Amino acid sequence: MADGYINYDIIIGGGGAAGLSLAYRLANQEFSHLNVLLIEAENDKKNDRTWCSWLPPDRIFDEMALTCFESLEVKDGYETFISNIGPYRYRMIRSSDFYHAVHNRMSESKNVVVLTEKITSESEGKEEVLIQTEHGGKFTTPLYFKSFANHPDLKSARLYVDQHFGGWFVKFKTSVFDPRKALFMDFSIEQGKDVRFMYALPYSPTEALIELAVFSNDIWNTADYDQVLQQYIHQNYSNLDYEIVDTEYGVIPMTDYNFTVHNTSKIIHIGAAGGAIKPSTGFAFSRIQRQCDYIITQLRDGKDIQMSEVFSKRHKLYDKTMLDVILSGRIMGKFVFMDLFRKNKMLDILRFLDEDTSILEELKIMSTCDVGAFGKGFWRSLRT
Ligand SMILES: Cc1cc2nc3c(=O)[nH]c(=O)nc-3n(C[C@H](O)[C@H](O)[C@H](O)COP(=O)(O)OP(=O)(O)OC[C@H]3O[C@@H](n4cnc5c(N)ncnc54)[C@H](O)[C@@H]3O)c2cc1C
Incomplete structure (x- = not known):
């Protein structure tokens, strides 16, 4: 020594x-x-930060959860999908x-x-x-x-995009939330050239974390998130009074x-x-x-x-393919996600993303995707 x-x-x-x-x-x-x-x-x-995960019952750290949701909602202003995800739950x-x-x-x-x-x-x-x-x-x-x-070479990977967030912990004076249901993805906001969605995670009828996530390499100022958050809450919660109890901002890489x-x-x-x-x-x-x-x-x-x-090669390939499709712009990001939730059971998608599916189930999910866009992405991902 x-x-x-x-x-x-x-x-x-x-x-x-x-x-x-x-x-x-x-x-x-x-x-x-x-x-x-x-x-x-x-x-x-x-x-x-706040960590949400969908997972089967009885997992490590359950006793630390602030709340768990039984149902998830995905929407884009035209369509809404709500599903009970049992036996999974979405833990916060x-x-x-x-x-x-x-x-x-x-x-x-x-x-x-x-x-x-x-x-x-x-x-x-x-x-x-x-x-x-x-x-x-x-x-x-x-x-x-x-x-x-x-x-240092992280950003020069073939596929790289930042996912950045800005969120407010809000408290309303009256009940506005159903604490059993999380708004998982709401694409109804202006999309710009990137992928943008809101989510709302209530932990009481009056309190929630409302957050904006953006996939893009231009990191925003906090004022930019705040403006979208303010407008979103105003439009979606009937202009009711609320206070901002806390805030959360962050950036993480999405890459192969x-x-x-x-x-x-x-x-x-x-x-x-x-x-x-x-x-x-x-x-x-x-x-x-x-x-x-x-x-x-x-x-x-x-x-x-x-x-x-630790992570299966098969799922690494699916991840690359999906990221390739999103970054190539062949299909708008919001349509990639909306399409998946429209054509599949929500629990199946969650299990797929959790890398807990069989090849047969994965083929079934893939058959519901846009064959042209995903085929190209799959082929390119296979070769790198
Ligand atoms: C705002 C935000 C929200 C997120 N929400 C979710 C979510 O809902 N669900 C989910 O699955 N994932 C989420 N993530 C992604 C991911 O789960 C987190 O980034 C997670 O915290 C990563 O943990 P980590 O331990 O790898 O890194 P970190 O939490 O960053 O831990 C690294 C630690 O190393 C310490 N450190 C750094 N340099 C040194 C040094 N020189 N010496 C000693 N210590 C050092 C830092 O202080 C830090 O505590 C979120 C990320 C962010 C930023």
Whole structure:
């Protein structure tokens, strides 16, 4: 071991959704023989995002959910599709609740230690990774899970677009929402040249997160989202009085970039930095859980960790195809989604996007898509 360095069996870099999801699993009696260090740059992380995921019953972190929806609605101003998605549900977790609960769990564990400091250098030696932090911390580990990265060539991937959001947590004076139903996608707003949709996630009859998502490489100013949000709420909620309780803004990449090329046997990228964001939708929280479940299984069985095994090659191809179709502009994005929901059962689409379908079911869904546009996208994706 290098002089002056403290060794841990596992170090996790970054304590966001991915780092904490992994630490939560490791802060368990089963792994009490492993000394784990989690290093997070930010002190006292706030409620910086809200994670929604559709998933079957009884999943990890259910107890942290702010709410779960039984039904989803998709519309575009001309057509509306509403469907009960049982046995799935659409779960909403506030990041502040998640950060708090996982930190509690870690503080009760004997094997996971948290350090709030920025990692300033990482270097890979023959046997171990050497990590330094901004106030002089020096650590080594044979296994480093890293959940932040700046991949400089990310935007030069064949398929790349930013998904960016702006949302308001609003509180009305009177009941306006049905808390059992989420507005999943509303394409009725002005589309411009990109894909734009609103969603509304109520957590009481008077309160909801109302958010705008845009797929485009021009990131907006907060004032641009605010203007659309204000107009949308005015038009859709009968000009009723409301207050803005909180806001949420963010940007995530949707891309066919191969994140796993940055992994070695000792440095493994997880979360958004490790390709957990689904290229065709931008959803990542359940995929992060898949990554963590896979890692835990490999650790338990004493096997190598090959992150390229986590997501199926078949679904990677579908993701690329869908992103190709959306970015090529061959069909307007809103028609791609509306068409899918018009011609298929909502639950089947959700299971397909959750990578939980058989080839037969996938062929059935694909047969409902525009053969010309998707055929071209499929062919191009197959060759890259
Ligand atoms: C506003 C927003 C809403 C989203 N909503 C959803 C949703 O509804 N459903 C869904 O599935 N996905 C959603 N996503 C996508 C995805 O789930 C999130 O981006 C998720 O938080 C990614 O987690 P992560 O751990 O990979 O990255 P992060 O949460 O970004 O965590 C990385 C961590 O590393 C830390 N860090 C960075 N540099 C250093 C350093 N040098 N040293 C130490 N620590 C460092 C950061 O402070 C951060 O805490 C959303 C994303 C955003 C931005």
